[in-house]
Amino acid sequence: MGTCRRSSPRSGQDRRYARDGGRGGVPRSSLCNRESSTCLPTDRPSRSGSLARARREALRLALPRPIGRRPGPVNTETIDLGHRTPQAEEVVRPTRATRDVVVRIEQVEKRFPVRRSWKDLVRHPLRREWHEVLRSVSIDVHRGEFFGLLGPNGAGKTTLFKALATLVAPDAGRIEVAGYDLRTDARSIRRVLCPVIADERSLNWRLSARENLRVFAGLYRLEARERTHEIGRVLEVVGLEEAAERPAGQFSSGMKQRLLIARALLARPEVLLLDEPTRSLDPVSARDFRRFLRDEVVGQQGCTVLLATHSADEAFGLCDRLAVLDRGRLVAQGTAADLASKARQSRYRIVVPRVQEHHAVQLLQAEGGVAFSRRNDVGSEWRSLEGNLPAGTEQAGQITRLLVGRGIDVGEVRRIDPSLADILERLVAEGAAA
Template sequence: MTAIEVRDLRRTYTSRSGWPRPRRVVTEAVRGVSFDVGRGELFGLLGPNGAGKTTTIKMLNTLLLPTSGTARVLGHDVAREPVPVRRRIGYVLGGDRGLYERLSALDNLRYFAELYGVDPREQRARIAELLDLVGLRGRERERVEGYSRGMRQRLHIARGLLHRPDVLFLDEPSIGVDPVAARDLRRTVADLRSDGTTVLLTTHYMAEADELCDRIAVIAGGTIRALGTPGELKSRLQERDVIDIEAFGADPTALERLRGLPGVRGVAAEERGAAQSVTVQTDRGADLHGQVLATLDGIRIGRVSTREPTLEDAYIAIVEGDAATSPATAADEVAA
């Protein structure tokens, strides 16, 4: 049975810029997105910054009206029937927003229980149940201002579950959280799925998505680029090897030279302090170590290793591969 149905969903923003002859700028944040999420499924929505993830979620939870297309949550149209949708969903944002820091966790939950219309006779038991679920039992009478980032995120999840939503939207819940707290959050999210809650998760952490999600949609430029299980997405790279290189001072020109090598299918670089992590995808069995290192001649190289592709590699290949054939921007200027 389907919990979320999305058909050709679009959202366009119009703004004005420039002086003295201002121009009207039309930005298509979401360009015809379609997907389904089953009841009890943990569904991931992945994409780079500005891809349309948060805009899509805000339309699904009735915070934004679609420009066109349709979306239904538990059978209710998000534009025409917002109140029934809101009664049956929860929304958890990443970061520090949405809590009252000078109140205790217990007082925060009591306050939001009243806002969500939780029966007063059930509030005490429900709050105790959620404190156990998110691992805050014994710390609930402390002010939130003294909580760590991970504790705040777990309190956010408890707040979003107070009214027993059938569908929970988690928008980057582990952003800025340390590895131990992130592990605890993943365990909490996995428990939600075990209890039958439908979860739509956005995250930039590929290992988190690989561990948790039943299926994943990759969105870029406002459109869905790929949809499938983590295994299905990784299988797109089954004919590739990955070379990981620790480099110091690899500039864009050097990376472009790498991309031009025969047998190289993708190159990505990530800054890690003074070093860079350069990932080179090659044809399976091509053995391009020598050519890759020769291309980086003059650049100080640290560790070099070869491995099997991961979900992160598949994600980069999907996003960058589409970027080569799709418009780079979603903004079109129209003379005012």
């Protein structure tokens, strides 16, 4: 009848082999040739079986390996489980030599690609332009210090803060915070450092101050039994315990800044980053907030504070040491007295008649080598001129004799102590000329 019968029943291995389409087991010993009604021995699998095996092999390679099948060695250096074992914590713990310097910045560089127009992209598709934001910046900040980053807008202060907060990776150089290296231990840096940015929207203005802090206490993984005590502590530190139940949206600008500081102190950071915290405050609120930072945050809490600002009065009045940045370069670093001594030029004010003002300015610039600028009127007939005299009082006397000898009446010659803004301007000018 044209049917094929095997001489012996199919074994279990043969049945599994046939069911799996030829994968695994022993090779099929024979194939049925229905045309000749005979069983032909062969070692070559069928074409359909080869295609099925190829599909299964491709699917197996595409899917991840199931857990438990031939486990290989695990590279624990590239796996971040969100926590550290006691052994790993001992390895990355800072040494005694680095504990005094809590923030170390060594030769940090950062650049960003310049935005190009479509026309420029079509004309020069392979050309790339870069804007250097940080150029070999090196700074050391000691524990418990109030350190300031001073510079005009676009100097690179915010970019450096983003690098410290692990938001931007530097292109070159090295950053260490509390002994942890940014390249290998960014997660630990985020545990010991907290940034506070002016006008940030991390708070819910519909919730009360206490409710906002309760939310962040959960994010900081504080234990439930400690949250109430810690929230009360930070509210007392920032002076908001009486307004704790009020919605944060009803707070003044100064109170909002204090609430942001309370949110940061809730995590008990070692380093606090403040990026222009008094930018939206009125002069009275800004003065009170600066006193609060100096007395409470640094004095009582013992935090290390890094302040970024473009206000010379704020930086010189608050900070123990300063670093002046200009166009990504570090132009000066030291205490307020050290930076003031670097601006060696003395500023003088000379009062001359209004009718002789133009002639006096030209004469001073041509023969005295000093560029005086026209300032405010002094009465109706006199004008005041201000300029820097690098040689001090002796040159001031020479310039006075020069003006009088050319027939120009001199009403007054007075030395003006340079303001902090003048010192900053001079430091930036010296750094640009270097």
